[in-house]
Amino acid sequence: MIRLQAVTKVYDGTTIAIREVNASIEKGEFVFLVGPSGSGKSTLIRLLMREEKPTNGEIWVAGRNIAELPDWKVPYLRRSVGTVFQDFKLLPNKTVFGNVAFALEVIGRSKAMVAQQVPKVLKLVGLSSKAGRLPRQLSGGEQQRVSIARAFVNRPLILLADEPTGNLDPATSVGIMRLLDRINRTGTTVVMASHDHAIVDAMRRRVIELAGGRMVRDETRGVYEAQTSPPEPLPGIVVPPNPSPAPTKQRHQEPPAGLPSVEGA
Amino acid sequence: MRAEYVIGEAATNLRRNVLLVLGAILAVFVSLFMTYMALVVNEVGRNSAARWQEGITIIAWLDGSDLANHTLITNEVAGWPEVKRAQYVGKAEAFEEFQTLFESNPALVREVDPTSMPASVRIELFDNETHEAVVVRLSGVGGVDDVVEASDAVEDTLEASRVLNTAGIVLGVALGLSAVVMISNTVRMAIYARREEIGIMKLVGASNWFVRTPFLLEGLVEGLIGGGLAVLAGWFGYRWFISNLDLGVIETEVPDAFLVSRGLVVLAFGAVAGAIGSLVGLHRHLQESR
Numbered sequence: 001m002i003r004l005q006a007v008t009k010v011y012d013g014t015t016i017a018i019r020e021v022n023a024s025i026e027k028g029e030f031v032f033l034v035g036p037s038g039s040g041k042s043t044l045i046r047l048l049m050r051e052e053k054p055t056n057g058e059i060w061v062a063g064r065n066i067a068e069l070p071d072w073k074v075p076y077l078r079r080s081v082g083t084v085f086q087d088f089k090l091l092p093n094k095t096v097f098g099n100v101a102f103a104l105e106v107i108g109r110s111k112a113m114v115a116q117q118v119p120k121v122l123k124l125v126g127l128s129s130k131a132g133r134l135p136r137q138l139s140g141g142e143q144q145r146v147s148i149a150r151a152f153v154n155r156p157l158i159l160l161a162d163e164p165t166g167n168l169d170p171a172t173s174v175g176i177m178r179l180l181d182r183i184n185r186t187g188t189t190v191v192m193a194s195h196d197h198a199i200v201d202a203m204r205r206r207v208i209e210l211a212g213g214r215m216v217r218d219e220t221r222g223v224y225e226a227q228t229s230p231p232e233p234l235p236g237i238v239v240p241p242n243p244s245p246a247p248t249k250q251r252h253q254e255p256p257a258g259l260p261s262v263e264g265a
Numbered sequence: 266m267r268a269e270y271v272i273g274e275a276a277t278n279l280r281r282n283v284l285l286v287l288g289a290i291l292a293v294f295v296s297l298f299m300t301y302m303a304l305v306v307n308e309v310g311r312n313s314a315a316r317w318q319e320g321i322t323i324i325a326w327l328d329g330s331d332l333a334n335h336t337l338i339t340n341e342v343a344g345w346p347e348v349k350r351a352q353y354v355g356k357a358e359a360f361e362e363f364q365t366l367f368e369s370n371p372a373l374v375r376e377v378d379p380t381s382m383p384a385s386v387r388i389e390l391f392d393n394e395t396h397e398a399v400v401v402r403l404s405g406v407g408g409v410d411d412v413v414e415a416s417d418a419v420e421d422t423l424e425a426s427r428v429l430n431t432a433g434i435v436l437g438v439a440l441g442l443s444a445v446v447m448i449s450n451t452v453r454m455a456i457y458a459r460r461e462e463i464g465i466m467k468l469v470g471a472s473n474w475f476v477r478t479p480f481l482l483e484g485l486v487e488g489l490i491g492g493g494l495a496v497l498a499g500w501f502g503y504r505w506f507i508s509n510l511d512l513g514v515i516e517t518e519v520p521d522a523f524l525v526s527r528g529l530v531v532l533a534f535g536a537v538a539g540a541i542g543s544l545v546g547l548h549r550h551l552q553e554s555r
Contacts, residue, residue, distance in 0.1 A: 106470070
């Protein structure tokens with residue numbers, strides 16, 4: 001699904017944000033990008049959504065080298081890549097429904113499609129009852145759910161999340177992680193940049209660590225810090241039984257009984 | 266892309282920045298009004314002077330009515346190196362010209378005997394600086410009765426219309442550029458006011474044209490309204506001017522076809538200025554990646 005080959009990103013000819021990163025992410029994987037501020041996590045996310053072009057190397061997303069993608073094709077790439085940010089990026093003058101519908105409207109989807117898809121995805125994120133609210137009438141966690149709904153309403157192949165829990169308290173963050181986990185189980189590849197130790201340790205997914213723009217670690221079922229004994233997983237988060245990505249047959253499967261309803265989070 | 270969406274967005278932009286939009290429209294209006302007026306005034310000047318002076322600077326009035334002799338003189342003059350064109354105007358043609366010139370005064374026309382109109386050679390020079398030498402030589406030619414140089418009045422009219430024309434075009438271009446800048450500023454402000462929304466549109470995969478079209482339409486509307494006002498003001502202003510001011514011999518009437526065709530040019534220029542203005546304003550904001 002995603003393949004990075006010797007990717008280097010240099011800003012202004014002097015600041016090296018990413019050095020020679022090689023990585024391969026399969027369809028349906030859930031990958032954490034970890035590392036301190038300035039290690040290159042956000043740059044890597046921006047490279048994957050083609051907000052930046054790599055200085056060197058190839059970035060293959062869904063079978064296309066997006067380093068070579070002409071600018072006018074970028075919008076079509078973005079339609080298969082959902083994005084979620086720390087600051088939610090919601091339109092303050094649109095309702096919850098309007099914000100999610102916006103993602104479909106601007107790519108020219110019909111009103112019928114909007115009317116059909118938006119309630120479905122609002123139900124998935126547990127905001128059916130708040131469809132008519134404005135973002136300022138919602139809590140941070142709810143706003144992030146709206147933003148996730150907007151990223152997912154178009155059923156992207158890949159969901160990129162840059163510090164999605166960065167502005168949220170730990171309890172709310174757990175709810176957001178359950179939601180991302182659930183989306184991942186539908187077969188969507190999730191790449192999430194985070195420096196939230198508790199979250200990364202609890203999820204026990206693949207961890208790619210960056211330091212000074214270099215990839216210093218790539219572990220399946222990893223934790224935030226290398227070589228620490230992992231704490232117990234958070235209640236409700238199901239640790240995958242094996243290191244391989246979620247097999248396709250698990251798609252559309254309801255989460256196991258142990259995972260509480262998303263509505264409650 | 267739904268037309269309804271594009272028009273709605275453009276209308277929103279226009280409403281949100283009323284003052285800026287008015288400024289842009291005014292800039293287009295002023296610049297195009299000046300250009301339009303310069304075109305009309307130039308045409309007036311050209312029309313009134315053209316009767317006599319289609320580039321002709323010297324008229325040699327000829328004696329008698331011997332066509333063979335007149336042709337000989339015309340051919341001789343035409344052969345001079347300074348002379349670009351020598352045109353023979355016979356008695357009959359001269360009378361016709363007289364009739365058209367004074368058609369508003371039929372009494373005068375009736376008084377004049379067609380055969381009393383003198384034949385002439387109308388001479389156009391390559392370089393007007395040589396006119397004195399040519400006049401001297403013409404006076405020496407047998408059969409030439411009198412030599413007249415372009416009257417000062419006609420020269421002045423021509424000169425004035427030339428200056429007006431140049432000034433009009435220079436002003437028009439300068440003000441046209443300012444109109445483009447004003448429109449691009451307006452569009453830039455509209456984009457700035459909606460940068461969040463545009464950022465999100467691009468995030469979720471709206472095509473560049475989807476983002477761009479409403480702003481393009483906004484610039485186009487501003488340019489067209491400004492140009493339209495300029496044409497209307499120019500048209501009625503000119504009509505008022507000729508019906509209230511009598512400039513005597515100067516022909517001030519310009520055909521409607523001229524006003525319409527130049528009006529369309531001005532309108533098209535307004536639309537182009539609007540489109541260019543908004544594209545300039547959009548350019549930086551729509552660059553995909555560095």
